[in-house]
Amino acid sequence: MLRLDGVWKTYRLGAFGTRELTAVRDVSMEVRAGEVVSLIGESGSGKTTIGRMVLGLASPTRGSITFDDVPVGGLRGRALRGYHRQVQGVFQDPFSTFNPVFKADRVFALVRDGFFPSVPAIKWRRRVEAALEGVRLEPADVLDKYPHQLSGGQLQRMLIARALLLDIRLLVADEIISMLDASTRIDVLNLLGDLKTKGLGVLFVTHDLALGTYISDRTVILRAGEVVESGPTDEVFARPQHEYTRNLLAAVPHLHTRWNEPVK
Numbered sequence: 001m002l003r004l005d006g007v008w009k010t011y012r013l014g015a016f017g018t019r020e021l022t023a024v025r026d027v028s029m030e031v032r033a034g035e036v037v038s039l040i041g042e043s044g045s046g047k048t049t050i051g052r053m054v055l056g057l058a059s060p061t062r063g064s065i066t067f068d069d070v071p072v073g074g075l076r077g078r079a080l081r082g083y084h085r086q087v088q089g090v091f092q093d094p095f096s097t098f099n100p101v102f103k104a105d106r107v108f109a110l111v112r113d114g115f116f117p118s119v120p121a122i123k124w125r126r127r128v129e130a131a132l133e134g135v136r137l138e139p140a141d142v143l144d145k146y147p148h149q150l151s152g153g154q155l156q157r158m159l160i161a162r163a164l165l166l167d168i169r170l171l172v173a174d175e176i177i178s179m180l181d182a183s184t185r186i187d188v189l190n191l192l193g194d195l196k197t198k199g200l201g202v203l204f205v206t207h208d209l210a211l212g213t214y215i216s217d218r219t220v221i222l223r224a225g226e227v228v229e230s231g232p233t234d235e236v237f238a239r240p241q242h243e244y245t246r247n248l249l250a251a252v253p254h255l256h257t258r259w260n261e262p263v264k
């Protein structure tokens, strides 16, 4: 479904663009339908840059990104809108996506205006309610409310519901749970697990190895813009080949160890 082949991204820096920073180097990877792929790396390793290129919000400097064999870079106007009916992103901070001046459900109205202007209001309302129920939200709890009246978990789920209204096939989930509390995190992860069984592909971007293992089928480890290791999640975690992955794994808290026992 989604393929990255030898993708590079170099940013030009400075007032005259004379300096360069290569954020992504020769990255190749794939996300298939019904599969969650974790893209794991430390801050600054290029994860968000990859997510933005996959969403068509930035173009690779070199290499290709294709969705169903159609190149994503260079999509504009109607073609880009058509792509966004199938591929959507949800990002780290749900509060920043909502305009505090408007009610939170305005995000759904914008989807209708942009993509389904001919759907009658009553029918649209039913679709929104079904999408909310699909992310385990009670419509009456969240509709007609301002963002500050809702929790981070509710807002994050509303954004996933917004993506689902478009009947998407691939979700780019960029650090979507880092700002949620522990139990809400598990709920959102389980929700992604459900969606995957319905055929949704998920590119799950995180700096947190433990979260990456929870739902992903395959894992790609990124360091300074380069893939250092990738493969089925179980294998990467059981037999990490690269020292960088081993170090990342060693830094994960050992859940089976009591807090006062030294970690071996």
Ligand SMILES: Nc1ncnc2c1ncn2[C@@H]1O[C@H](COP(=O)(O)OP(=O)(O)OP(=O)(O)O)[C@@H](O)[C@H]1O
Pocket (backbone or CB within 6 Å): 011, 012, 013, 021, 022, 023, 041, 042, 043, 044, 045, 046, 047, 048, 049, 050, 207
């Ligand atoms: N628009 C831009 N212009 C110039 N440099 C950029 C731009 N966007 C990102 N970078 C740089 O590219 C590198 C990779 O950034 P990116 O945001 O992709 O990393 P990340 O792994 O998502 O980090 P984090 O987890 O902190 O968000 C960083 O050095 C960053 O400063």
